[in-house]
Amino acid sequence: MRRLYHTIFWIATFVILTLTFGRSYGGLAQSFYFVAFLFPVIVGTSYLVTSFLVPRFLLKRVYFKFVLYFIYTLVFSVYLEMLVMTLSLVLFANFQYNELNPKTTDIVFLTVVLYFFVFLNTIIFLIQEHFRGEEKQRELEREKEKLTKGYLVVRSERKNSNVRYDSIEYVESLGNYVRIITSSGEPILTKEKISTLKEKLPDSFLRIHRSIIVNRDKIQSFNRELIAVNEMELPLSRKYKEEVIDRLAKGD
Numbered sequence: 001m002r003r004l005y006h007t008i009f010w011i012a013t014f015v016i017l018t019l020t021f022g023r024s025y026g027g028l029a030q031s032f033y034f035v036a037f038l039f040p041v042i043v044g045t046s047y048l049v050t051s052f053l054v055p056r057f058l059l060k061r062v063y064f065k066f067v068l069y070f071i072y073t074l075v076f077s078v079y080l081e082m083l084v085m086t087l088s089l090v091l092f093a094n095f096q097y098n099e100l101n102p103k104t105t106d107i108v109f110l111t112v113v114l115y116f117f118v119f120l121n122t123i124i125f126l127i128q129e130h131f132r133g134e135e136k137q138r139e140l141e142r143e144k145e146k147l148t149k150g151y152l153v154v155r156s157e158r159k160n161s162n163v164r165y166d167s168i169e170y171v172e173s174l175g176n177y178v179r180i181i182t183s184s185g186e187p188i189l190t191k192e193k194i195s196t197l198k199e200k201l202p203d204s205f206l207r208i209h210r211s212i213i214v215n216r217d218k219i220q221s222f223n224r225e226l227i228a229v230n231e232m233e234l235p236l237s238r239k240y241k242e243e244v245i246d247r248l249a250k251g252d
Contacts, residue, residue: 002128005124009121009124010043013039013042013117014035014039017035017038017039017113018031018032018035019031020113021034021035021103021104033091034084034088034104037084037087037088038081038084038110038114041077041080041081041084041114042114042117042118045073045077045114045115045118046117046118046121046122048073049070049073049118049121049122050121050122050125053066053069053070053073054066054122054125054126055129057069059129074111074115077111077114077115078107078111081107081110081111081114082107084110085104085105085107085110088104150164150165150166151163151164151165152164152165152168152180152197152200152201153200154180154188154190154192154197155190155191155192156188156189156190157189161188163180163182163188164184165201165202165204165205165215166215166217167182167183167184168180168181168182168183168201168205168215168218169181169182169183169214169215169218169229169230169232170212170213170214170215170218170229170232170234171194171197171201171205171212171213171214172211172212173193173194173210173211173212174211176191177189177190177191178190178191178192178193178194178197180197181232183218183230194211194213197213198213201213204216204217206240206244206247206248207240207244208227208234208235208236208237208240208244209234209235209236209237209240210237210239212234212235214227214229214234215229216247216248218230219248222236222244222245222248223236224236224241224245227244
């Protein structure tokens with residue numbers, strides 16, 4: 001979703017800039033090439049601000065360093081704009097300064113244009129971070145609620161059964177049924193989807209395969225192919241391998 005947003009945002013930015021400079025050039029051809037030269041400066045500056053300065057300094061309230069490094073960024077971006085102007089002078093005006101589009105030689109105008117899109121992208125980034133923070137908080141609250149409850153409620157044999165989290169070894173999907181293997185009794189069969197059960201289970205349960213969820217606390221050993229739970233070797237699929245190995249290695 002984020003990639004789609006970035007793609008749409010930057011395509012729209014390129015089109016808007018091409019049309020804006022095209023009016024002054026009297027045509028879109030030279031405008032297109034000029035924007036193609038300027039565009040990497042805009043994109044690079046934007047990502048430097050949103051991916052480095054904002055999360056590392058602004059969001060952590062280290063305002064002095066944020067302002068200091070932002071000034072450095074501003075100076076460097078203006079220098080790059082001057083290089084774009086020089087390149088335009090060579091390619092479009094044959095070293096005749098007065099033949100250049102007035103807007104492309106106005107460094108103040110170019111800087112305003114550049115930072116308009118930088119600030120717009122930053123504002124959108126901050127809004128996204130706000131909503132991601134709220135979603136993360138809700139997820140933490142849901143996780144806390146699951147741990148407080150301490151058991152999984154499943155529909156089995158026409159009745160609701162409470163299965164304690166610490167008794168579950170792993171959950172396995174078997175066609176139309178899901179089998180819950182516990183250390184305290186017979187397996188429990190339910191028609192609930194394994195994806196539904198994963199949402200009900202706390203974060204300590206890892207999905208290692210499209211059809212298998214394991215209790216991390218019950219894992220005896222693991223490698224990049226298999227997870228051993230109570231002497232049962234369960235396959236670790238390629239889709240979940242990196243995340244599972246990383247979490248197990250870190251003890252998360």
